[in-house]
Amino acid sequence: MFGSLLKHGLKKGRIHLIDHHGRTASYGSGTPEVTLRLHDARIGWEIGLNPWLKVGEAYMDGRLTIEQGTLYDLMDIGLANTNELSGAWTQALSNGLNRVLRWWHQNNPVGRARENVAHHYDLSRKLFSLFLDESMQYSCAYWPKLNITLGEAQQAKMRHIASKLLLEPGQLVLDIGCGWGALGIYLAKTAGVKVIGVTLSKEQLEVAQQRAKDAGLEGQVEFRLQDYREVPERFDRIVSVGMFEHVGIKHYPEFFRQVENLLKPAGAALLHAIGRRDGPGFTNPWLRKYIFPGGYSPALSEVLPWIEKTGLWVTDVEVLRLHYAETIKHWRANFEKHRAEIKALYDERFCRMWEFYLIGSELSFRYDYNMVFQIQMGRGINTVPITRDYMFDWERKEAERAFPQVPWKEGRAAE
Structure with a gap:
């Protein structure tokens, strides 16, 4: 799921993805360039469905680690491809839901x-x-x-x-x-x-x-x-x-x-x-x-x-x-x-x-x-x-x- 998101949404920068079985796939081209390792079967699906939340959670919890490059490089790639990544149907759905719920999220009595x-x-x-x-x-x-x-x-x-x-x-x-x-x-x-x-x-x-x-x-x-x-x-x-x-x-x-x-x-x-x-x-x-x-x-x-x-x-x-x-x-x-x-x-x-x-x-x-x-x-x-x-x-x-x-x-x- 994560790979599918990168395949269609990564236009600037290059990401090498190693799954929990050790299989490697590469997406995008140019720089920055990073290599990511996913440490369990679920995290790829979670990131694919909601990258703006799950990439950070996976990095915090050690379920996603960076083997080449830096976190700065990874986030640089993410911001450079914001529009393309947001175009996926899962992200369009998530963004629409966040817009609807923002009034509740910002309720601050x-x-x-x-x-x-x-x-x-x-x-x-x-x-x-x-x-x-x-x-x-x-x-x-x-x-x-x-x-x-x-x-x-x-x-x-x-x-x-x-x-x-x-x-x-x-x-x-x-x-x-x-x-x-x-x-x-x-x-x-x-x-x-x-x-x-x-x-x-x-x-x-x-x-x-x-x-x-x-x-x-x-x-x-x-x-x-x-x-x-x-x-x-x-x-x-x-x-x-x-x-x-x-x-x-x-x-x-x-x-x-x-x-x-x-x-x-x-x-x-x-x-x-x-x-x-x-x-x-x-x-x-x-x-x-x-x-x-x-x-x-x-x-x-x-x-x-x-x-x-x-x-x-x-x-x-x-x-x-x-x-x-x-x-x-x-x-x-x-x-x-x-x-x-x-x-x-x-x-x-x-x-x-x-x-x-x-x-x-x-x-x-x-x-x-x-x-x-x-x-x-x-x-x-x-x-x-x-x-x-x-x-x-x-x-x-x-x-x-x-x-x-x-x-x-x-x-x-x-x-």
Whole structure:
């Protein structure tokens, strides 16, 4: 069954397949080239019927091993042939079913949202410290130059976001999905604002609160274990980074109504999230089951209509291409560097699962449909200036102040 799928769907790259009897067959041509061994009779049928779920499961469980080439090569072939492989009748049926059920998969009421967040973000904080940068930011960095460190790129991300918030000392800022607290602490230190950050992860909350205490910002920065739908205050600014992917499409009206309700009359908000360039879709079944239950990265066409139904103005939209691919490349290198320590925390199956997750994510941003968007919103037509000069001026001035040794000029992705 797996062989039949490869025979009709493999147009780029070459796969040699060794079944559980030791028989070999080859499919496709060119590079990359990999040799796979299937260790039991059932796995070939399972992969043939549902490759987007079963290849990852088989690799995690050791039922599929790679004898020539790398997992990166295998997933590169898979993404290069996505359209052809999806054309098989079994995949068309599976994709159609996933589209029908996506409303249920993304059902995230308050209680279920907390469970879904805990599934991923309440893993050992040591795990995240081993592959993230020193600020513990688990979201797309910003790469004005590619020859800077991951930590510098994450600092550049926070500057880029802050430049769009028009911050003034004393303003009250809400950080929805505050993570381990880096952005809230940065905004408080850099702009003199007061910050309330909310998260549904107990692990993240403990770290964020301790970091605010260590920075001497306890009276200026407050972190809470709270759903954004339960926040009572009103704010001058709202920012959300890497949280919207966990909202679920059926909850978008609720999300943007709450943003509007929480903003003061002259307030502004910035939404930073993973998106897709190819229109409405569904979350990869393996990713949904093992990494981000309830998660979905939307197309802009699924987001903007719900903002239009509020009283908010969309005042700026930016699409970041390749920035997340570069970020995950650094995470993956750090993960492999500390693989033995991570295996001691969990086990080899966990390491293979996260290897599959990180490689697949990097490739989806590098070659497939994923990107990151930033949407700036205001409560009124005059909330922000009518030109974007204020963003560039503030960002460059702050970059030169914070890192005078780095030539902060616009870079190209190819550099």
